[in-house]
Amino acid sequence: MSTATTNAPQKRSFTAAASVYVNERTSIAGFVKELGRKAFPDHWSFLLGEVALFAFVVVLISGTFLTFFFQASMAEVHYNGSYVPLKGVEMSVAMASTLDISFDIRGGLFVRQMHHWAALLFVAAIGLHMLRIFFTGAFRKPRELNWVIGFVLFILAMAEGFTGYSLPDDLLSGNGLAIINGMIKGFPLVGTWMSFLLFGGEFPGTDIVGRLYTLHILLLPALVVAFVALHLVFVVVHKHTQYAGPGKTPGNAVGPPILPVYAAKAGGFFFIVFGVLALIASLFTINPIWNYGPYDPSPVSAGTQPDWYIGFADGALRLIPPGWEFVWLDRTWSFNILVPIIAIGVFIVLALMYPFIEAWVKGDKREHHIADRPRNAPTRTAIGAAGVTFYAGLWAAASSDLLATHFSLTMEGVIHALQAVVILGPFVAYFITKRVCIALQKKDREIVLHGFESGRIVKLPGGEFIEVHEPLDEYERWRLVSFETYEPLMLRPNSRGKITFGQRLRAGMSRWFFEDRIAPVTKGELEAGHGEHH
Amino acid sequence: MIPKRRRSMSENRKSPMNRQKRRTGRRHPLATVALLALGLVFTGGAYAAFSTGTAQAESSANSQQTIDEGKKLFQANCATCHGLEAQGTTEGPSLIGVGAAAVDFQVGTGRMPMQMQGPQAQQKPVQFTDEQVKQLAYYVASLGPGPDIPADHLTNGGGDAANGAELFRINCAMCHNVAGAGGALTEGKFAPPLTDVSGVHIYEAMVTGPQNMPVFNDMNISPEDKRDIITYLKYVQDNRSPGGFELGSIGPVAEGLFIWIFGLGSLVAITVWITAKSN
Numbered sequence: 001m002s003t004a005t006t007n008a009p010q011k012r013s014f015t016a017a018a019s020v021y022v023n024e025r026t027s028i029a030g031f032v033k034e035l036g037r038k039a040f041p042d043h044w045s046f047l048l049g050e051v052a053l054f055a056f057v058v059v060l061i062s063g064t065f066l067t068f069f070f071q072a073s074m075a076e077v078h079y080n081g082s083y084v085p086l087k088g089v090e091m092s093v094a095m096a097s098t099l100d101i102s103f104d105i106r107g108g109l110f111v112r113q114m115h116h117w118a119a120l121l122f123v124a125a126i127g128l129h130m131l132r133i134f135f136t137g138a139f140r141k142p143r144e145l146n147w148v149i150g151f152v153l154f155i156l157a158m159a160e161g162f163t164g165y166s167l168p169d170d171l172l173s174g175n176g177l178a179i180i181n182g183m184i185k186g187f188p189l190v191g192t193w194m195s196f197l198l199f200g201g202e203f204p205g206t207d208i209v210g211r212l213y214t215l216h217i218l219l220l221p222a223l224v225v226a227f228v229a230l231h232l233v234f235v236v237v238h239k240h241t242q243y244a245g246p247g248k249t250p251g252n253a254v255g256p257p258i259l260p261v262y263a264a265k266a267g268g269f270f271f272i273v274f275g276v277l278a279l280i281a282s283l284f285t286i287n288p289i290w291n292y293g294p295y296d297p298s299p300v301s302a303g304t305q306p307d308w309y310i311g312f313a314d315g316a317l318r319l320i321p322p323g324w325e326f327v328w329l330d331r332t333w334s335f336n337i338l339v340p341i342i343a344i345g346v347f348i349v350l351a352l353m354y355p356f357i358e359a360w361v362k363g364d365k366r367e368h369h370i371a372d373r374p375r376n377a378p379t380r381t382a383i384g385a386a387g388v389t390f391y392a393g394l395w396a397a398a399s400s401d402l403l404a405t406h407f408s409l410t411m412e413g414v415i416h417a418l419q420a421v422v423i424l425g426p427f428v429a430y431f432i433t434k435r436v437c438i439a440l441q442k443k444d445r446e447i448v449l450h451g452f453e454s455g456r457i458v459k460l461p462g463g464e465f466i467e468v469h470e471p472l473d474e475y476e477r478w479r480l481v482s483f484e485t486y487e488p489l490m491l492r493p494n495s496r497g498k499i500t501f502g503q504r505l506r507a508g509m510s511r512w513f514f515e516d517r518i519a520p521v522t523k524g525e526l527e528a529g530h531g532e533h534h
Numbered sequence: 535m536i537p538k539r540r541r542s543m544s545e546n547r548k549s550p551m552n553r554q555k556r557r558t559g560r561r562h563p564l565a566t567v568a569l570l571a572l573g574l575v576f577t578g579g580a581y582a583a584f585s586t587g588t589a590q591a592e593s594s595a596n597s598q599q600t601i602d603e604g605k606k607l608f609q610a611n612c613a614t615c616h617g618l619e620a621q622g623t624t625e626g627p628s629l630i631g632v633g634a635a636a637v638d639f640q641v642g643t644g645r646m647p648m649q650m651q652g653p654q655a656q657q658k659p660v661q662f663t664d665e666q667v668k669q670l671a672y673y674v675a676s677l678g679p680g681p682d683i684p685a686d687h688l689t690n691g692g693g694d695a696a697n698g699a700e701l702f703r704i705n706c707a708m709c710h711n712v713a714g715a716g717g718a719l720t721e722g723k724f725a726p727p728l729t730d731v732s733g734v735h736i737y738e739a740m741v742t743g744p745q746n747m748p749v750f751n752d753m754n755i756s757p758e759d760k761r762d763i764i765t766y767l768k769y770v771q772d773n774r775s776p777g778g779f780e781l782g783s784i785g786p787v788a789e790g791l792f793i794w795i796f797g798l799g800s801l802v803a804i805t806v807w808i809t810a811k812s813n
Binding site: 044047085087124171284286287288304398400401405409413 | 653695696698699700703704707708709710711712713715716717718719720721722724725766769770775776777778779780781783784785786787789790791792793794796797798800801802804805806808809811
């Protein structure tokens, strides 16, 4: 490095010369030095976000290819390509060009399938990544805003997916749009106006594919890229979280540096993700629009479902009992549509705001850089399990008909069971998860204090048998004892001697969160425990 | 052995898929009768198709001998529920006027004799030989006029697949799924998958409306349109998906499960491998 600024003509390798050339013109060295020495903690669950990112890159690359051949027009043509069972059928140019991509453009079907599989993987990886963040408490200060950005990305990804699979103008996606149209029209007073605005007239009209195309390839990708960039900048600014361990403090980040080790791993991992997607795309059919045929408002196929990430909304609609729509004040009030929309909206807002809610309940304004083990935050983990159960119940309901046929059940039985899962399941899941977490914490305490069962049975001179407990090593013990507990907030009058409703609420929430808790083993307990010699 | 082989060959030509399984266990003495009957069925079927829109069971082709054999089989196997004269009982409906097509479908696909009462008759291994099925069919057809077994040219898949696909989407897909993968109905009933059904049985199902299926008579969907629908279904049966494995052709649910379990599952396994500490 020190030679870089001297202009003496020394023998330099090409790489060094090129680096110097670039640096003299961009001053990039400082940036590379700073960023390249960032440590990135090594744990498999920290790579889930990367799976999402790399899947998104695959989506971008394959999507660019598709835009060369896709025509977002709803003009009517008679299909004249290679697929026999659609020859001569009247369809939109969008559908015909998608069929051409599938059957008449070299590699088109492969890239189309790769695009779609990568999109499914993108949203799935986001989902798993979010669960990791939630259950390890990695959303706590200073990362609350990044949680919000990530959540916005999740919603943008769903929007990308929905606008994307609606583009071919096939029967399945047309039915999806018909449901969206119905949901929009379900809004009182403004619904019909909004529907006509979106579709440019009466559904389905001739505008929607072009409009969705603009959203799908211009607006939404730009937003996703912008938010991904912001998301990653925040990761660099905050440093990565890490799990508790010897030498790992809130002030450091222990792991291999980005350059060269981590960058090599991540770069290689991109090609692995690309390869897995290519393998799936070449072996497994996805969205066979040639089966679905062109959109026509009259037919609906059995087994019509949206892509998995919209499933929860479809399931919510399916679970509403009949008769929730009535006429009042000369208007139709579609509570069969409004209730699921409101329920899903509340769910999304609660999940989005959770970091702020938890921080408020705890009254905790400190920064947290050590990720929690889920058992050490029993109430949060239980709330997460309840949320997952709620979502999973809605999700499963989207496939109620397939559950019925594939498990020889009645459709009504499946629906009623899933209604119970969605309404009662979260409470059951909450209770069970909280108890399991507390039981695991008790077990951890037991292990720290008395060691783990070695399976070695010793007969004492007096004839008594005991099992020898082996003490933990210090590294393992560190992992088990280094976590924080909170106690319920005391209800105290404020400076004017009053107890406000907000404080009562907060104290109540705090009691709910932290009434049942297991404290980590203290140093004193540990020393006392060692004296006992079990 | 020679007559047996010849017989099976003649049947293979008609409908290869279902017949081959049942070649074993066939009995000799009826061979000539069956040959005769089959020849007559073709003639009669073709005649019926050409002469009138609704095929009549009263085709002159059915010899009294076939009908008598069918009656014996009927009384031994079906009369418990349908009555000795097929007049119906509390356990089963009257079969007078259902026609040969209904019997050929129900018995020929193994739905009858019914295994048990339930939301709908389940398919099970076929209980009779082809001759016996035909004998039963013509016995029932002799009781009253009804749809006949369709002629070969309507069921061999030689029509217009594109027209058939469009008709299938409009008339059939809401229960049977666009790719014929089947679908759910209410109260445990279901529309079965059409991925392994012969053309004859598809045609018979359309004209007789078995189980919960509506009848699509010739005024509703013409015989030529029915032929086109069968052509489309045969195309789907014979041509696997150009995109690779179909995952059951049941759409996004299978795709979502696949990407979560196998796509994301394999990548999570790889993340564990990448971050594993070397020992």
